[in-house]
Amino acid sequence: MEPAPPMTTENHPSVPDADVAAIAAQLGRVPRGLRGVAHRCPCGNPDVVETAPRLADGTPFPTLYYLTCPKAASLIGTLEADGVMKEQTARLAEDPELAAAYQKAHEDYIARRDAIEVLEGFPSAGGMPDRVKCLHVLVGHSLAAGEGVNPLGDEALGMLEDWWAKGPCVSPAEVEAAGERVLRNRAKDEDHAAVIAAKERKTAERAAKRAAQEPGEDGE
Numbered sequence: 001m002e003p004a005p006p007m008t009t010e011n012h013p014s015v016p017d018a019d020v021a022a023i024a025a026q027l028g029r030v031p032r033g034l035r036g037v038a039h040r041c042p043c044g045n046p047d048v049v050e051t052a053p054r055l056a057d058g059t060p061f062p063t064l065y066y067l068t069c070p071k072a073a074s075l076i077g078t079l080e081a082d083g084v085m086k087e088q089t090a091r092l093a094e095d096p097e098l099a100a101a102y103q104k105a106h107e108d109y110i111a112r113r114d115a116i117e118v119l120e121g122f123p124s125a126g127g128m129p130d131r132v133k134c135l136h137v138l139v140g141h142s143l144a145a146g147e148g149v150n151p152l153g154d155e156a157l158g159m160l161e162d163w164w165a166k167g168p169c170v171s172p173a174e175v176e177a178a179g180e181r182v183l184r185n186r187a188k189d190e191d192h193a194a195v196i197a198a199k200e201r202k203t204a205e206r207a208a209k210r211a212a213q214e215p216g217e218d219g220e
Contacts, residue, residue, distance in 0.1 A: 011031060011032075011033070011034035011035075012034060012035045012036060012052075014036065015034055015035070015036055015037070017179065018175075018179075019037055019046055020034065020179070020182055021175050021176070021178045021179030021182060022045045022046060022170060022175050022178070023046055023049060023068050024178035024179070024181060024182050025170040025174040025175045025177070025178035026045070026046075026068045026069060026070055026169060026170055027068055030181065030182050031049065031051075031068075032051070032055050032056070032061075033051045033052035033054075033055045033056065033061055034049055034050075034051060034052075035049075035050045035051060035052055035116070036049070036050045037049055037050075038050040038065050038140070038143070038144035039140075039143035039144050041069060041072075041163075041164050041168075041169075042162075042164045043164040043167065043168040043169075044168070045069070045168050045169065045170065046068055046069075047067065047068060047069035047072055047143065048065050048066065048067055048068065048069075048140045048143045048144050049065070049066050049068055050064060050065060050066075050144070051063065051064060051065075051066050052116065052117070053113050053116055053117040053118075053119050054117055054119070060119050060122060062113070062119055062122045062123070062124070062125050063125045063137060063140075064109065064112055064113045064116075064125070065109075065125075065137070065140035065141050065143075065144040065145075066140060067136045067137075067139060067140040067143075069163065069169050070169050070170075071163035071164070071169040072139070072160065072163045072169075073136060075160045075161065075163055076135045076136050076139055076156065076160065077136075079135055079156055079159055079160075080134075080135050084132075084135065084156065084159070085127075085132040085133070085134075085135060086132075088132045088152050088155070088156075089127075089131045089132045092130065092131065092132070098151060098152075099130075101151045102128060102129055102130075102150075102151060102152060103128075103129045104149075105128060105129070105138075105141065105149055105150040105151065105152075105153070106123075106124045106128035106129035107129075108141075108145060108149055108150075109124040109125060109128060109141055109150075110124050112145075125137045125141075126138045126141070126153075132152055135153075135156045138150055138152050138153035138156060139153050139156050139157050139160075140153075141153050142154050142156075142157050143157070
């Protein structure tokens, strides 16, 4: 039996169907612009994905590393509500060494994204390099790039409890249901593409027929 095709035409074909389904269950929607799993939770599910700098419809998507685990996202949201971002931003203005390290994190993020596609005029993400705007982005960068690359992402990550300790964020049943939803979405995409291709063929055939019936430049 031949292997099944990728679940969506928009996402990278090398991403396993099981991971696409798990990510869809985590997000509550079919993932867009998915290039790969950038980090995997100890529970086995993806928790950070790498996304294309530009989606299939051409929309820029500067957030290269996207945190997908809802448990981790909830804990990070608590840190943000507790004022961690404001405190970190204030320290950037007071600590030149921290600011320099954060600048390097910004440059690392841009370099990784540029290696895929350059987004002219777009900053990195998360508020880098001079403020903290989104801890989810910084933690995603830290998980994907490894410790020592993003100092404030590392710091926020160290404040989190083990979000996987009580089990995966999505159940096998939720992953299975999401996988079915993704497959239905792919089928709709393929049907739509087939309709468009058929219309384009008919248009080309009519144009060729008209061209054959029209007289040449010499009037014959």
